[in-house]
Amino acid sequence: xxxxxxxxxxxxxxxxxxxxxxxxxxxxxxxxxxxxxxxxxxxxxxxxxxxxxxxxxxxxxxxxxxxxxxxxxxxxxxxxxxxxxxxxxxxxxxxxxxxxxxxxxxxxxxxxxxxxxxxxxxxxxxxxxxxxxxxxxxxxxxxxxxxxxxxxxxxxxxxxxxxxxxxxxxxxxxxxxxxxxxxxxxxxxxxxxxxxxxxxxxxxxxxxxxxxxxxxxxxxxxxxxxxxxxxxxxxxxxxxxxxxxxxxxxxxxxxxxxxxxxxxxxxxxxxxxxxxxxxxxxxxxxxxxxxxxxxxxxxxxxxx
Amino acid sequence: xxxxxxxxxxxxxxxxxxxxxxxxxxxxxxxxxxxxxxxxxxxxxxxxxxxxxxxxxxxxxxxxxxxxxxxxxxxxxxxxxxxxxxxxxxxxxxxxxxxxxxxxxxxxxxxxxxxxxxxxxxxxxxxxxxxxxxxxxxxxxxxxxxxxxxxxxxxxxxxxxxxxxxxxxxxxxxxxxxxxxxxxxxxxxxxxxxxxxxxxxxxxxxxxxxxxxxxxxxxxxxxxxxxxxxxxxxxxxxxxxxxxxxxxxxxxxxxxxxxxxxxxxxxxxxxx
Ligand SMILES: Cc1cc2nc3c(=O)[nH]c(=O)nc-3n(C[C@H](O)[C@H](O)[C@H](O)COP(=O)(O)O)c2cc1C
Numbered sequence: 001x002x003x004x005x006x007x008x009x010x011x012x013x014x015x016x017x018x019x020x021x022x023x024x025x026x027x028x029x030x031x032x033x034x035x036x037x038x039x040x041x042x043x044x045x046x047x048x049x050x051x052x053x054x055x056x057x058x059x060x061x062x063x064x065x066x067x068x069x070x071x072x073x074x075x076x077x078x079x080x081x082x083x084x085x086x087x088x089x090x091x092x093x094x095x096x097x098x099x100x101x102x103x104x105x106x107x108x109x110x111x112x113x114x115x116x117x118x119x120x121x122x123x124x125x126x127x128x129x130x131x132x133x134x135x136x137x138x139x140x141x142x143x144x145x146x147x148x149x150x151x152x153x154x155x156x157x158x159x160x161x162x163x164x165x166x167x168x169x170x171x172x173x174x175x176x177x178x179x180x181x182x183x184x185x186x187x188x189x190x191x192x193x194x195x196x197x198x199x200x201x202x203x204x205x206x207x208x209x210x211x212x213x214x215x216x217x218x219x220x221x222x223x224x225x226x227x228x229x230x231x232x233x234x235x236x237x238x239x240x241x242x243x244x245x246x247x248x249x250x251x252x253x254x255x256x257x258x259x260x261x262x263x264x265x266x267x268x269x270x271x272x273x274x275x276x277x278x279x280x281x282x283x284x285x286x287x288x289x290x291x292x293x294x295x296x297x298x299x300x301x302x303x304x
Numbered sequence: 305x306x307x308x309x310x311x312x313x314x315x316x317x318x319x320x321x322x323x324x325x326x327x328x329x330x331x332x333x334x335x336x337x338x339x340x341x342x343x344x345x346x347x348x349x350x351x352x353x354x355x356x357x358x359x360x361x362x363x364x365x366x367x368x369x370x371x372x373x374x375x376x377x378x379x380x381x382x383x384x385x386x387x388x389x390x391x392x393x394x395x396x397x398x399x400x401x402x403x404x405x406x407x408x409x410x411x412x413x414x415x416x417x418x419x420x421x422x423x424x425x426x427x428x429x430x431x432x433x434x435x436x437x438x439x440x441x442x443x444x445x446x447x448x449x450x451x452x453x454x455x456x457x458x459x460x461x462x463x464x465x466x467x468x469x470x471x472x473x474x475x476x477x478x479x480x481x482x483x484x485x486x487x488x489x490x491x492x493x494x495x496x497x498x499x500x501x502x503x504x505x506x507x508x509x510x511x512x513x514x515x516x517x518x519x520x521x522x523x524x525x526x527x528x529x530x531x532x533x534x535x536x537x538x539x540x541x542x543x544x545x546x547x548x549x550x551x552x553x554x555x556x557x558x559x560x561x562x563x564x565x566x567x568x569x570x571x572x573x574x575x576x
Binding site: 029033045051052053063064071207266270273 | 313
């Protein structure tokens, strides 16, 4: 029997698979459903100060070997969302808040008003590539911005704080060092890459209404793997690996490179919500064959 | 081994084959394409550079399919201005359909508005199983009643109700439904239409201990269980995949059924 349990910045996880932000996770009951399907923890859909409709549809699109999205941060705003994400004990696993802001002041506002101690941790997203005013399009992917935003949130919450970074922000080592220095407890790596463009040539139009979108899924995996490797060499705080994890073997790869847990998003598109069980089964089977007894033994053993 | 990695959901750009008037303001757009849909499923229609919206499938003969659409918003108005030969993007079909339940020999279908169409398709299929079908079609008034021609061709006992009595029985669909249920001979109830109508139908079926299937419509963006917009409270399941058609057992656990739905931002809105 493989021990799948692990710990991440003080959070106890029954297994290392975590629902990534923005895939389902719009409501409390959907988180409960995902945990019931086998996720060790979950991250809610990112929440902003104001209610946002998001970009018009199509806002997601499967491509060969990957997936593109430009959802544009649709969410009900901090007040309605605070109500939505209450009674979180019912979910049955740690629930991680996800917050976004246009600048450090808005992140500070979200930390002060939206976060409650029902959440097990908070992930601050500095890395969306397709929503004007937020993330990399707002210049949040620099060491300076990362330091300022981390500092402002840190002052206002005792929850474990994770900073979610972009695979396109370089040098990524400097960015995560800035987060660590200002008191972040973990790094989520990575958000979608790009943005990219795909046209429908019959329509003479981009497949996504916004025109461009972040790329996720298997196409992102080698880039995410390299980011995890860079980050592992740069900081001591733990890493949640995310980007194209679709099988147990992918999860093992990320953990061997230094991730302490993995998040799963796009794989749900390919394998349905059973993907959490598939991944943990595939991990157990492989580790048993290779003589491991706990997932914790994997972390960083093959860092590059 | 990893066949699932080849999955994608690219829209097909299909030309509009013909357009037929269905009722005041409602047209059916036909496409010659083998959709292989089942009644109760839906497609996503994309108008490039405008938007993409889900539509339930009104007709599917195997050779062509039709979508009955009222011009009410910017998207459907743009569609209404299109001509035969203009192309739109179609992907799907998505979702769980109405299903034939073994031993159900005597069924009631209750449709309102566009919800009549998938039930009519379903009724056409059920007929081959020699079931007895009661079909109740209700609307606010006569000019809102859809698919009367189609129901006339159906080998079913049809009932019409209008709130204002302008056609058929004055009142709601629940009146004829209850009369039929009281006979004690009904094996199954199917319903598709405005949610408060569906809720009333479901409640009556429950009262008479008759199992039912209900089509629950929610705001949908992706159609394949990723965006989370259509996750319903109670089960937390996205109804684009674990619906839109649900069983009465499922409906009992969907806390928001007949109570609220969510807008595109995720904010709750109560049903009036
Ligand atoms: C449809 C969709 C919506 C997303 N929304 C968010 C979001 O709101 N906040 C966020 O931090 N990341 C969001 N992401 C990024 C994912 O959390 C994740 O970082 C990325 O997709 C890479 O992981 P994956 O390949 O497992 O999907 C979204 C991704 C997708 C595909």
